[in-house]
Amino acid sequence: MDVVNVAIVQTKPRKGKYRENLRDLRDVFSQAGADPVDLIVLPEAALTGYFLEGAVYELAMDSDAFAGDLATAWLETNPGKDVDVVCGFYENCEGTYYNSAIYLEIAGGKPHVKHVHRKMFLPTYGVFDEERFLSRGRRLQTFETRFGRMAMLICEDCWHAIVPTLAAVKGARILIVPSAAPGRGIDDGGELTSITRWRGILEAIAAEHGVYLLYAGLAGFEGGKGMTGSSRIVDPHGHTIVEAPPLGAHIIRAPIDLREIDRARAILPLLGDLHAVLPDLLADDELPLR
């Protein structure tokens, strides 16, 4: 398949109301499924809200149960249709809690969990307090899908250049980034400084490695902290091809042409260069760092 119809759903969930938000998702799936769609991406903590503090232990779910809920919501509104869904959620794995994202393939009326990524970089500074409540993911894995190899990075995972770099080196051609980014910075140009920062990071990653970036941003205010939405699709040349506004729930959609990845890498073969040099970089005797 050369062209993938992507829909990114920018949710604005009611805090802690998982069942109600799941009901809303049925409407979203119904709307999204009315047009051709192969892959639907939702934000970090898309159906609970992000800042849960101790309530995370009440709302965290087993990944299979979460997959079942997503699949039911899709199949009841789009019977007989296949789709892949990515969604951020708080995961309870036998009493260990993670900030996770699931990649779910729904095919032939059945859900198949292709991968669960557990957020590796848990922001615990300033307004953030994730590591007080959650455990860190320990592995960055790429995984095969019917649209090619992918990786999921959750929010701060993406702010460390080495993470998307390793994902690309390991073969990911599409990077999916569910995120919940509280906005700040009113002293600059026409948008919040934090949104500008995110755009720069995502476009730089896409351009450097020749990958598609699918960024799903949570929206809505949570106790005064406004999530900045701004979901976007960045092509392998580093250009944002569609972008949601910061505020409110939205769907953005675009067909992405996977042949564009090869074209971008032919024009700017940085990833191939890195493949050649990375062993030397890693063999540096000053590594590992202190």
Next chain:
Amino acid sequence: MKLPVIEPHRGDFTQAPAINPELTAQWLEAFLRDELVAGRSIERAVVGLSGGVDSAVTAYLCARALGPKNVYGVRMPYKQSSPSSLTDAYLVTEALGINECTIEITAAADGYLQFEPDADARRRGNVLARVRMLVLFDQSAKLGALPVGTGNKTERLLGYFTWHADDSPPVNPIGDLYKSQVWKLAEYLGVPKPLIDKAPSADLEANQTDEGDLGITYAKADAVLARILEGYTNDQLVARGFDRAEVEIVRKRLDSTHWKRHLPTTAMLSNTAINEFYLRPVDF
């Protein structure tokens, strides 16, 4: 041969923080709609109008977010309040077309103060602020509304407010804006010019001004506060052009008022102590 030398442009380190008022207004309108309507299912706001710029800006934001018919401006004069405070507050309600009323607090405040004839200005000011808080919450209960706070970041950081009075409304759109940013936002929103131009005052005594009480202008206090919060030491600020006496005024007020920015200190006795172990977000 001499080559041209190019150096980075340096903004003035000693200026108060900048603001994009249009962006800020949009963000704060969304904040008010989300926190009141989406979060609490409350469509009405009550704002105590002092005749000053902070409450005026808050009323303008509420009117934009909720519609003027859903905003109630309450004027709460005391017998010694300046008549101009009332008329300036009226400029706001007139311009916005919001609901308005005047509730004189003299009888309520003096009902207590008559027993405390020796109360100094600070105590009297705190009593007036707490009576006004009482009125705002009761009016909100009557109207099915939420009281909306009007305290700015500067007065919050300097502790220049009455604890559990000015800071008590559950939602505050301007509490992360320095006073100089509030002025810029006021200009953008079209707040009547007399409110922007007049010297800020708690209006407890004739000729009293905030800046006179604090011993520093808001513009300078804002610049110093912003840099302190970014992590600069007093010595570093003085080396970068600030006046040491002014830095020390600000630092002293900031460091002596942390308690005013917190809930009451509660003795912890268990591993389920509220807000220590039992942690739930405000909107959960």
